[in-house]
Amino acid sequence: MMKSRVLIAGGGVASIETALALRDLAGDRVEVEIFSPSRDFVYRPYAVGEPYDTAHVARYDLEDLAARCGAKVHLDSIGSVDAGAQAVATHDGEKFSYDYLVVASGAQLLWPVPGAITFWGIADELDVRKVMGRLHSGELHSLAFTMPGVESWALPLYELALLAESELAKAGTDDVTLTVVTPEDSPLQIFGRRASELMGALLEERGIEVVSGTHPVRFENGQLITVPEGHLDVDAVVSLPKLEGRRIRGILHDPDGFVQIDDRCRVLKRDRIFAAGDVTSFPVKQGGIATQQADVIAETIAAELGIDIEPQSFDPILRGVLWTGEEPRYLQGWLGGGHGETSSLTAEPPWKTSDGKIVGRYLTDFIAEVDRSQTPQVIGS
């Protein structure tokens, strides 16, 4: 039997989950090829621990991961797609035809708040560490954490604040004010009302102030200027970056570079092309969401290839592991609407878990298994 050729543009979370799900559901019917300009699969959630020396970003060899999923890697990015011809061209000019294409090229990170320190998640931890040093030495007395918009992933914002509070408390550094300035109506509102209230209580218990419904504009002369019009007097500001989708020619993107998809994660107006992960216009840019989209895509492709499976539509559940500097907390919420009351923040995970921070049907156990079989390379250790 001829195998269907599935090309994946991207070598990140959505890509590996798609390859794993396809191997499980349609193993002998597909050949999967991953295109990525980078040799590394970067597991970014651990980045929040870098400034506090409690964790390090893990990098895995993409070719090794792909081989374990039965996929092949091309170390090149996809530059353009010719949907009519069902073909892609790489940046190096090579052409490849496909039966199915999965766009999983992620988001690029943009500078968000002039004057503030940006927490890029990689290679910026030194800036945050320097600020922490100045708080410990008594040179600075206040620090604000912020993010430019609600359409992203807010968890690292709260983790950075909680980890900072924990480090300062353990060192006996008092007389420091920590504030979270967020455009959200309430902390981690995306999880739902109940979880958000519990999050607010946790922050209050830890003495972290919250200014909600407020967008940061710029930081100058000791003032964080905000919209609605106002300012916060503060010694330093750390902001999460602004996200924009990574564009590929031939794919329709919205003005911010994101790709619109339907409930089967098909790219609108493009046959046989799907998209998953941060590049999609789905407002929550999160690894767990990327894996759920990847699973929907794999099920849909498997069903189209005649495998006896009822493909699910995308009905996201948000799961987050919150590092607090003490015991972690587990957040869960349904994004389909109407589930606000059942959202939760608990001391034990309400899902089957291993140690990872990205909760995915296949990826979580897969990464845990890889970790057991090798030592991942770390940055900044």
Ligand SMILES: Cc1cc2nc3c(=O)[nH]c(=O)nc-3n(C[C@H](O)[C@H](O)[C@H](O)COP(=O)(O)OP(=O)(O)OC[C@H]3O[C@@H](n4cnc5c(N)ncnc54)[C@H](O)[C@@H]3O)c2cc1C
């Ligand atoms: C500090 C931080 C903490 C986080 N914490 C969590 C957490 O606790 N839990 C959680 O679930 N999520 C977390 N996230 C979010 C999570 O890391 C992302 O949502 C996830 O990595 C998105 O996966 P992706 O596959 O869409 O994109 P990525 O993982 O970014 O992968 C995109 C891939 O596409 C490649 N690429 C780019 N352009 C092209 C092209 N033209 N052709 C081919 N390849 C291309 C890139 O090289 C890369 O390999 C965190 C993120 C950050 C920054």
